[in-house]
Amino acid sequence: MQTESVAANTSLQAPAPTRYRGAIWTLLILAPVISEVLSGSTRLSILFVLIPEVMVWGGGALLCRELVRRWRAGTTSLLLLGLALSVAEEFIIQQTSIAPLPFPSANVDFGRYAGVNWIYLLFMLGFESVWVVLIPVQVTELIFPNRRQQPWLRKRGLIATCIAFFVGCRIAWYGWTQQARPRLHAAPYHPPAVLIFLGLAAMAALIGTAWLVRGYGHSGQIESRQPASPWILGIKAFVFAAAWFELIGLVFVPHPGLAAWIPLTAGSIWALLAFAIMRFWSAAHGWRDIHRFALSFGAVLGCMAMSDISAAGWTRVDLIGKFVFQFLGLVGFLLLGRKVWQREAVDRVPSR
Template sequence: MQTESVSANTRLQAPAPTRYRGAIWTLLVLAPVISEVLSGSTRLSILFVLIPEVMVWGGGALLCRELVRRWRASATSLLLLGLALSVAEEFIIQQTSIAPLPFPGANPNFGRYAGVNWIYFLFMLGFESVWVVLIPVQVTELIFPDRRGQPWLRKRGLIATCVAFLIGSRIAWYGWTQQARPRLRAAPYHPPPALILLGLAAIAALIGTAWLMRDYGHSGQIDSRQPVNPWIVGIKAFVFAAAWFELIGLVFVPHPGLAAWIPLTASSIWAFLAFAIVRYWSAAKGWRDIHLFALSFGAVLGCMLMCDISAAGWTRVDLIGKLVFQSLGVAGFLLLWRKVWQREAADRAPGC
């Protein structure tokens, strides 16, 4: 989703200590806020979990972006690194895609095969790579456009981010596997070593592929192609996002007679189609920040709308908190839209 290429003259030396601090902290906070708070996964009553989420999701997104900028890579590499972060979460950290699902109302056997919750895992691959990594990185770079092409971390910052990520991962593992699952009356689960090794191998393969594909998918390369209208970009992003959340609904809403391979196949095709369309759009020479904004805003709106449907049974406090958080999120996006629009209008002004 982030489609800004890194210019050839990008400076890769260590940045000044405070030059990128605002951008760094913005991304650290936006990653869990967009993915967890605006979606309602993290409610007001458990907002304290935002601390390890900043360490894991924020730190993970920051590390993914840092690698992409140091490699001078494109959005394709960022997507692959986001998928690697998702595999780490689902197989290594919280193990939610390999342990039997403990959620009330869930059908833990639907789509579970060879020790993996395949429908849940496929949904999380898309959700965590897009709403945890791609969109927060893209929004942060729209807020700080003059810093989008450079790495933000010095050596000490890189080490500190890695340490915080590992500590946050340990906290998240303990909080979910040792605290939350027992409270949900889930049976103790000990992951098979083979699945852990499979997860580690997948992470390594995705990181390696991201590096190999670092030159693929830079934006604005085809002069003859006209950019699509930003409104169309936003609407289609909304549709693609909203439809993706139908996949997780299959885990909670029984569909007698529906074979798991059908939604798995259809969703995989849907994801590939979304990637191909965005890749085609972004290759146009006139692909601009307003398109990036529309892409992000449409996807976030789709996420919020579909998650609002599943809010039945929430406490009054959590419902009010969700309304407040989402209202603030929409207001923030509208302010960003104004900033992007004014910036582009200034660039188009005569004499600029």
């Protein structure tokens, strides 16, 4: 018995490189595909940007998950690390939340104060932490359920992932700030040092908080509570996700007709409400993979539905590519849902 325990602990600390390769590459690819391709942010005509996106979003999501598993932390810590990754993107890497928005149809002044695009930043904090980190990690662990609790990277893999991540950050910074912004006829922008410092400080605070609350946010801990039906959870996730995309829509309304503090306050409350409701149900003792799948699927459907509304003006090639990608994504989720359902049906069969 003691030998088995030592062997299990050794496996946890130093996983074989081939054992987790499939899970690692799945997460690396799913992070940008779910967040960028299925949302329509990365179109068929610029699909080459998936390479740095895999390095930044995929590598970032993998590093966030790795820290959470090594800390034996819960979803709350993963969310906080996802927020830290989002701050890095918005303040350090591409600086999209501090530079004046370069999009031709954007209302540049709406919600911009003290050098920060606050409404855009709020939306991105939610989008990048959930659709880049939480959902891809959840989906990957549903595909590889037996490897959910273990770290996937050894020392060499961790170093390689960090190097790829930072190289991807450099590519993403150059591609956006030095190439894409000038093509959008945006004026050169040099971020104030104080904003860079505040971004770094926020990242450090979020990472430190993620470590401090590592014992909080584990699912299935409250035996007296039962989770809602997977159907209800999926519908709630769809509603919360679809409503969240209304926030970014306000940035592109010429005359919103309301003060910026109203959507900022409403969006913050909406995000806290979503977190509280999902945390309440996931803490229930009966929380299972089918509930995890329903949340992820509902949120991705909400994202895809709202991006379809904003696809006006796209080229025919990009529109065709968008719907092909979304169809493939839908098929993939349905196949995963079938697999999860069959797996749970087998687990529920009483042993003789």
